[in-house]
Structures are given as C-alpha cells and as structure tokens.
Amino acid sequence: MFFFELVLIFFFALFLSFLASFFNVVIFRTAKEESFVKGRSKCESCHQQIAWYDNVPLLSFLLLRGKCRHCHKKIARIYFLSELLAFVLGLTFAVAYLQLPSLQLLPIQQLMLYFLFTFVLLFALLADLQYLIVPDFFVALLIILAVLAQLFSGENWLLPILAVLFSSVFFYALYFSASKILHKPALGFGDIKLMIPLAFLLSWPKVILSIFLAFIIGGIFAMLLLLTGKKKIGQALPFAPFLIVAFLITFVFGEAIWQWYFGFLF
Ligand SMILES: [Zn+2]
Incomplete structure (x- = not known):
C-alpha cells in the first residue's frame, strides 16, 4: 500500500470516531430530551463543561484514564468503546475495499x-x-x-x-x-x-x-x-x-x- 493510501485510511477511520463521538451525544441528549445542536458537553457527574482538548475521541479518554478532569468520576466506558469500534470499522472497510477486487465491482x-x-x-x-x-x-x-x-x-x-x-x-x-x-x-x-x-x-x-x-x-x-x-x-x-x-x-x-x-x- 502506498503512503498516501495509509494516510487516507487513517483519516477516514478518525473521521468515523469523531462521528461516533457526536452520535453518542445525540443518543444521550435525545434520551434526556435536550437539544444536541446547542450547548457544550458537560460532565454527567459534576456538570462542568468539558474543554475541547478533553473531548477528543479515543485520545482524551486514554489521557484522562477514563475519569473526569474536575471530579475524577469515571466516564462511561461505552463512549470509548463505540469510538474505538468506529475506528476499527473504518480501517476494516477501507482495507477490505482496497484489497478485495469483488468489492470494487x-x-x-x-x-x-x-x-x-x-x-x-x-x-x-x-x-x-x-x-x-x-x-x-x-x-x-x-x-x-x-x-x-x-x-x-x-x-x-x-x-x-x-x-x-x-x-x-x-x-x-x-x-x-x-x-x-x-x-x-x-x-x-x-x-x-x-x-x-x-x-x-x-x-x-x-x-x-x-x-x-x-x-x-x-x-x-x-x-x-x-x-x-x-x-x-x-x-x-x-x-x-x-x-x-x-x-x-x-x-x-x-x-x-x-x-x-x-x-x-x-
Ligand atoms: Zn466531573
């Protein structure tokens, strides 16, 4: 595979994990009957606003070791897992497409x-x-x-x-x-x-x-x-x-x- 293709695959997978992160917000706020277009994300325990650098898919969860920066309460693991799943799915789809001629039909x-x-x-x-x-x-x-x-x-x-x-x-x-x-x-x-x-x-x-x-x-x-x-x-x-x-x-x-x-x- 060429370097260019690898970069493209990586960014596609990354885009999907961002999408997953947004979809989690949609799910959570729809369940709570809140708008998901307005308002920044808050911690579910201490209601502190989450800064953008603490809201990066996959990375933030790992850097914060799955805990809120302010109150140190655990962040639900489902967020991290679904972002990871999205990333892996993106990689799998892109690699499968490039490797399987039958898909390219x-x-x-x-x-x-x-x-x-x-x-x-x-x-x-x-x-x-x-x-x-x-x-x-x-x-x-x-x-x-x-x-x-x-x-x-x-x-x-x-x-x-x-x-x-x-x-x-x-x-x-x-x-x-x-x-x-x-x-x-x-x-x-x-x-x-x-x-x-x-x-x-x-x-x-x-x-x-x-x-x-x-x-x-x-x-x-x-x-x-x-x-x-x-x-x-x-x-x-x-x-x-x-x-x-x-x-x-x-x-x-x-x-x-x-x-x-x-x-x-x-
Ligand atoms: Zn908190």
Whole structure:
C-alpha cells in the first residue's frame, strides 16, 4: 500500500470516531430530551463543561484514564468503546475495499452509502439497547442515505416505495390491533419509523423476509428470556434490535436465503 493510501485510511477511520463521538451525544441528549445542536458537553457527574482538548475521541479518554478532569468520576466506558469500534470499522472497510477486487465491482459512492447506513444503524441499535429509544435524527439520516443509495443505483423507485408502504401498513395494523387487545402499546412507534429506511433499502420482496426473520429472532429471544426468568410476560422488550439484525442478515444474505427457500419448495 502506498503512503498516501495509509494516510487516507487513517483519516477516514478518525473521521468515523469523531462521528461516533457526536452520535453518542445525540443518543444521550435525545434520551434526556435536550437539544444536541446547542450547548457544550458537560460532565454527567459534576456538570462542568468539558474543554475541547478533553473531548477528543479515543485520545482524551486514554489521557484522562477514563475519569473526569474536575471530579475524577469515571466516564462511561461505552463512549470509548463505540469510538474505538468506529475506528476499527473504518480501517476494516477501507482495507477490505482496497484489497478485495469483488468489492470494487460496486461503485464506491454506493458502497460508501451502504457502509454509512450500517454505521448509523449500529448507533440506532446502541441507543435502543441503552435507553429504549431510536432518535428521530438517526431515522432521518438513514432515510437520506437510503434515498441517495437508490439514486446512485439507478434502479426503479416503485419497488422500494412498495416495500415502505407494505411495512408501514403491516406494523401500523399490528400496533393498532395489539393496543386494542392488550390495552397498552406492544410495539414502539419508533420501531415503525425505523422500518421506513430499512424497508426502502431492502426493497420488495426482501422486506417480507426481513420482517419474518425479525419475528423469528425476536420470538426465540423472548422465549429464552421467559424461560430463564429474566423477563415476565407483558414486560416490554425492545423490538428495534431484532429489526436491525434481521435487516442486516437479509441485506447481506437475502438473495441466498430466498433461493435456498424456493429451491426447497419446487
Ligand atoms: Zn466531573
């Protein structure tokens, strides 16, 4: 690899860790119902403003040994870990692209959009696991990325739109009937919103496979939690993680699963 390429890869990975740092702010402030555009970051314990040099992704955490400069309380490790994950993902993606000719068959813009989509999705997952919310900011970002990927692909718009309509009607009907029967929401409205960009990118008919998989994986997981006594019937379970995992499986292996399944039938 040339020196220039190495520098480029490094800055790409660094950019992603800055993005991760910003996404963590989005998650935290959305959960606390604060604006993430205004106001500097503060320590969660002593509420002192964090100086820019204490807010550099990865480095600051290491230099401060994971503690606040003022009150010496521990900084949540998830910030450092997610920034590190972002950095490693950036490195892996860039090196894989340069080394694997099969990846270079796809136009770089489209590949980059898919990568960024997955990247934002990862933080949506993190938000849901931490606070049981999916920030609207992430959903909006995902919709923009999915539409851009569609623009670059040059394919028909009818099927992605059909997929979005199908999943919206399906989940809305489920949401409505579940709250009628159970007298409380069994499904978050955030999940329905999250399905919009996912369905759009998967397009028709893969969206059906993805929803089907989400229920299978979610069902198995819920059963395990009930059997091990970690949850009781009627307790809320975040559904977004299953939607996301099912999306990723379908996005990567959808074609293969589809063929395998129909090879089975006929
Ligand atoms: Zn502090």
